[in-house]
Amino acid sequence: MTDRSPVTLAAISGAHGVTGEVRLKLFGEGIAALKQHKTFNDGSLTLKKIRPDNKGGAIARFVEVIDRNAAEALRSTVLTIARDALPELSEDEYYHTDLLGLAAVSDTGEALGTVCAVENFGAQDVIEIARPNGKKFMIPMTKQAVIEWDDKRLVVSKDFADT
Structure with missing residues (x-):
């Protein structure tokens, strides 16, 4: 990152x-x-x-x-x-700070918003995405929901995208 x-x-x-x-x-x-x-x-x-x-x-x-x-x-x-x-991470690891501010897009190419928070309520990390209209939605940080990420964007499965 x-x-x-x-x-x-x-x-x-x-x-x-x-x-x-x-x-x-x-x-x-x-x-x-x-x-x-x-x-x-x-x-x-x-x-x-x-x-x-x-x-x-x-x-x-x-x-x-x-x-x-x-x-x-x-x-x-x-x-x-x-x-x-901080130590370097393996490919499937991340620091919360690395995800904050990333553009979120669906795997069909639709712009979803921006990653505004990463929470953990006990089971796993949960990504919060703010839409341009101010509404927010959350997705689990799982391989089914988050297909990939890099230092520019986070790709979300359309099945988890709040449309």
Whole structure:
């Protein structure tokens, strides 16, 4: 993919304790994936420690955050890394960021709209497509629904295209 925009790996949901730790909502493959990166947001945050919490997220400490007030000030901050810092993927894999903004077309050539979101409600990824008229529809990210994609377009089976 040619898009080099930053990739969001987590978001700070608030402070934890009084010593500057923060709670993280994780996106991606958990703490192990986050630990692979030492700095976030173009080097403005340096990871010092991270551990799981009992709510499915993580508790982290950053070198630059020294107290609860500094931790609270980071609420809603997303932790990003450069796209090229992520490992290359096999042919059938993708990063959500690679799909966002792609033109969606049916396998019969009909323009469907633009990929505006990628969600996962537990079973598999679901692609949300915004039509030019503002209406949206969703399709599962399966081989039956999504025939192919590249860095310019996502081809959807006509059986799943909301017409």
